[in-house]
Amino acid sequence: MPAVSMTVNGKAVSGEVEARTLLVQFLREDLRLTGTHVGCDTSQCGACVVHVDGIAAKSCTLLALQCEGAKVTTIEGLAEPNGPLHPMQEAFREHHGLQCGYCTPGMIMAALDIVRRRGNDLDEHTIREQLDGNICRCTGYHNIVKAIAAGAKNMGNGGGSRQAAE
């Protein structure tokens, strides 16, 4: 079986994978990082969103081997263990932007990418449009939109010592 090496949440990792092994499978099964979830088989639900070299990517639509040498950040990498939460994570809690929690890691990772591309001052319309790649069945998105707007703003105020990208 081919070998693969990458950096995940700042740690160098490697493993043996089949050519057809998806990045999400490598993360969940080999690295036991189960915060990234699988919700569909057509790359639409967004539960699997991680950052690869600083950019949001659907880990269900990447082969593990495609990430050879890449820097990957998952939801588990946003905050130091025992450290403060990332402002975007805090915002989701503060604004009740989650119910069952299953879409939440992908939502948060996608939200960070919206901030990266569109800045800290996000209006409702922009957030709704930019969430095209993430499906939530529980919240109706109302509070997710509020959470993302607040999280983006707090990131802009210097909140959070650890940026998601790199």
Added chain:
Amino acid sequence: MTATNSATGIGAAVRRKEDFRFITGKGQYTDDVVRPGETRAVFVRSPHAHAKIKNIDVSAAKKMPGVVDVLTGVDLATDKIGNLICGWMIHSKDGSPMKMAAHPALAAGKVNCVGDAVAVVIADTLAQGRDAAEKVKVDYEVLAAVVDPAKTQAQGAPQIHADIARNTIYQWHLGDAKATEAAFAAAKHVTRLDIINNRLVPNAIEPRAALAEYDAGTDQLTLWNTTQNPHVSRLVIAAFVGMAPEHKLRVIAPDVGGGFGSKIFIYPEEVVCLWASRKTHRPVKWVADRTESFLTDAHGRDHVTHAELALDANGKILALRARTIANLGAYMSTFSSSVPTYLYGTLLSGQYDIPSIYCEVDAVYTNTAPVDAYRGAGRPEATFVVERLVEVAARQMGIEPAELRKRNFIKSFPHQTPVIMAYDAGDYNASLKKALEIADVKGFGKRKREAARHGKLRGLGFSTYIEACGLAPSQAAGSLGAGVGLWESAEVRVNPTGSVEVLTGCHAHGQGHETTFAQLVSERLGIPFENVSIVHGDTDKVQFGMGTYGSRSAAVGMSAIVKALDKVEAKAKKVAAFMLEAAEGDIEFKDGKFTVAGTDKSAAWGDVALNAYIAHKFTGAELEPGLKETSFYDPTNFTFPAGCHICEVEVDTDTGKTTIVNWTAVDDFGTVINPMIVEGQVHGGIAQGIGQALLEGAVYDKDGQLVSGSFMDYSMPHAHDLPSFNIGLTETKSPSNPLGIKGCGEAGAIAAPAAVINAITDAIGTEQLAMPATANAVWSALKRAQPRQATEQAA
């Protein structure tokens, strides 16, 4: 109430305890659980909607790398594993029982829908399992399929199950046919509608999963499962499927990523995983891929209805009549029979004082996935019928929709409807009035004219819904055919150090019970919110409970906690009496302190808890040590949340696209424990209701192929499809539980579809519009539109 409690007590928008693990990726969902030696199950599923199985050849598959075993329905029958069941008996008009076809977990000689499982591969890895599954050779003799519920009873339609003529499960009715007929004969105006309540796929974002493990040393089976009701699953799998004695089966529902009803039912996959784990002595895990979810999760809705409303000259409703065909799919799922009967017909009075109602429902088999409860379960279907009839009647009679409703609202309580339900408390005028204000209905005309100047059509739609939930008083449910009681259980376990664990038979899969239940306990006992933990989901830990669905956890689950807390308080007072050397009757308990009345002698909660367990202040003859009490609470009635939703839309006549420009919801849920969580439930429910009205629809072609079988083809609501919502609350407490709670989980999904369709039909000036009202559907309706006729239908 102390300052601490008011910030975390009943009515406070406390931030959720459960969030930490979800926002950090530390949730533990079923697929996150890994057991040593775990194998993966891959099901071989029928590609045909209706076929005989001539032969299954597993020999090649068995030889594939990593394969532990390959099993079929023949093996299942040899091992005497029983069939899945529907647990709610419905009788037809002629008194005969419903016709429940056999539903084995792996097909026995015949498949009846696409996705029906015929074999299972157990392999070391998922990839190996998939490779081997492709080598299983199934020889089918394809039969003609029938998928349309309106056609499945016709002469010449394929008969799906032996001995079940006309694919008819039951022919049920409710109400007074004669009185209703007489009322229609005397009516000044009759409104008639043909309505299809479109079939939906629940699509919780976490797919269903099951992980079964057999311990040969103790002959114990453990099942981790995405279930909303672990004890019910355990009971059915033990007693009806006959997998194992109940006490030898443990069911664990860990974190579950959404249910909406679809995870209530007992499905073939968990049965097969349990059986296979005992056969192979290896843990067996199955996780649905989304395609499998589309094919095999119980679908929702799928009613074809002809409905009529009879009114007098002043718009007073005299009677309502409905004839419905309910598609239950290829097999009767666990609660399927109840949804189009006692969860539907009994709500046809709506918020209105209707003297006569008659409802007939035929439930039928088709070669499609089984259909069962999905958020609202019967009440969205009822509300759509009632609220469309009322809105169309208003238009036909030239009466303002809000006014027609006001003329017919029930105004005094209790109110016995003609369809079993006795509404105990409500104020429908109050929610309507508040909704009219919030929605600025007065300004609508101006907004409509302004929109028209830009070539857009604005419309306004009402939905004044009521529903029956807080399932349910057990005796009443039993008399209606339920095979189980619908009470709820709670054990309140006070620890020696004063912290409290509450073991609840409910199960949270997004509803925030770890927070809301703790708010109740914290306030009642006067202890910090952080010192209360809620335990659910494990049949080894928690006493029997009925689970979470039917908007029951607060109304019934919390009531059980209240009753247990009553017992805890009573016992704690006894302990305090010994500690304070006073008479039990002189002990008062307030804000976490026990005081001897009229003195300043007191004992703190923590000291009393410790003393209960150290037991030095009393003898065993005087009082048992310990402080732990249980209650099994049976509600005295359903609860009746109700409210008014107003939807304002703007339709683009060039594209047919509907934009929801304003959504107002004013709901009466009785007592609200956490308004933030309640609003979240309303948001989510409305989103699913809008999804039904504008976007979603499970479509089978004539051969029974599910053509809407992925998120590519089935239009799930995305953030840009939905507006933000304006939520208001009114309150009339429920008199049928100690906290006055009505429940809120399903209300949005119940109210919303009618509001949307009422709004669009208002905008485009025609009633000929089916759900989902996609851009194409609306555009086509506009093309076909006739001027709206005031059809005065005299009897």
